[in-house]
Amino acid sequence: EIVLTQSPGTLSLSPGERATLSCRASQSVSSSYLAWYQQKPGQAPRLLIYGASSRVTGIPDRFSGSGSGTDFTLTISRLEPEDFAVYYCQQYGSSPPITFGQGTRLEIK
Amino acid sequence: EVQLVESGGGLVQPGRSLRLSCAASGFTFDEYAMHWVRQAPGKGLEWVSGISWNSGNIGYADSVKGRFTISRDNAKNSLYLQMNGLRAEDMALYYCAKGGLAVAGLYDDAFDIWGQGTMVTVSS
Numbered sequence: 478e479i480v481l482t483q484s485p486g487t488l489s490l491s492p493g494e495r496a497t498l499s500c501r502a503s504q505s506v507s508s509s510y511l512a513w514y515q516q517k518p519g520q521a522p523r524l525l526i527y528g529a530s531s532r533v534t535g536i537p538d539r540f541s542g543s544g545s546g547t548d549f550t551l552t553i554s555r556l557e558p559e560d561f562a563v564y565y566c567q568q569y570g571s572s573p574p575i576t577f578g579q580g581t582r583l584e585i586k
Numbered sequence: 587e588v589q590l591v592e593s594g595g596g597l598v599q600p601g602r603s604l605r606l607s608c609a610a611s612g613f614t615f616d617e618y619a620m621h622w623v624r625q626a627p628g629k630g631l632e633w634v635s636g637i638s639w640n641s642g643n644i645g646y647a648d649s650v651k652g653r654f655t656i657s658r659d660n661a662k663n664s665l666y667l668q669m670n671g672l673r674a675e676d677m678a679l680y681y682c683a684k685g686g687l688a689v690a691g692l693y694d695d696a697f698d699i700w701g702q703g704t705m706v707t708v709s710s
Contacts, residue, residue, distance in 0.1 A: 478648075512696035514631075521681055521700035522623075522631065533698065565631055572693040573645035575621070575633040 500566035510570025595704030608682030619685030
């Protein structure tokens, strides 16, 4: 099983700042099958990034994903008030199980 | 509009059974893998099970293997999760989620559409 470790656990930033979220895998993620989700309170998760760096249609371009192998990053270039939420990484190329990171809470400073 | 609507959750005693359903609309259901993901109160996401578009490939998390059974009825655009031998640690909000690629392998893509979830409470 591939274990995903996200850091930091909580990130406190102000609107307009840049956010960098990390996801490290316990072994290489095949074909960069790594996704990022955003979850707001009381809502289902929303897919932002798949294939490590492909942005879902309709997701603002301030969200970007990068990385390969065992180290992946989600960057939000300029935080908007609606971006404060919990973010999860997920690997889906290793079968089974599909695994999620424990999440990073992005909070307003 | 693409939509997934879960149902069937509720309060159940430990050791009992429950069957969850997920009704899909707005897309060609029989072309996509489908998954169940759960989230315990205040906790993170846990993949529970997945089934390929033609039911040819099925996977389970170790935590539910042998107790839960996933199935689908493509004629009814529906996904199911039969949960037997429920335990306190199974208590969670259960989401139904759609794989992103049509006619693809079970593990070939992320989950692009999610339902709002159905709550399962396990308590005596």
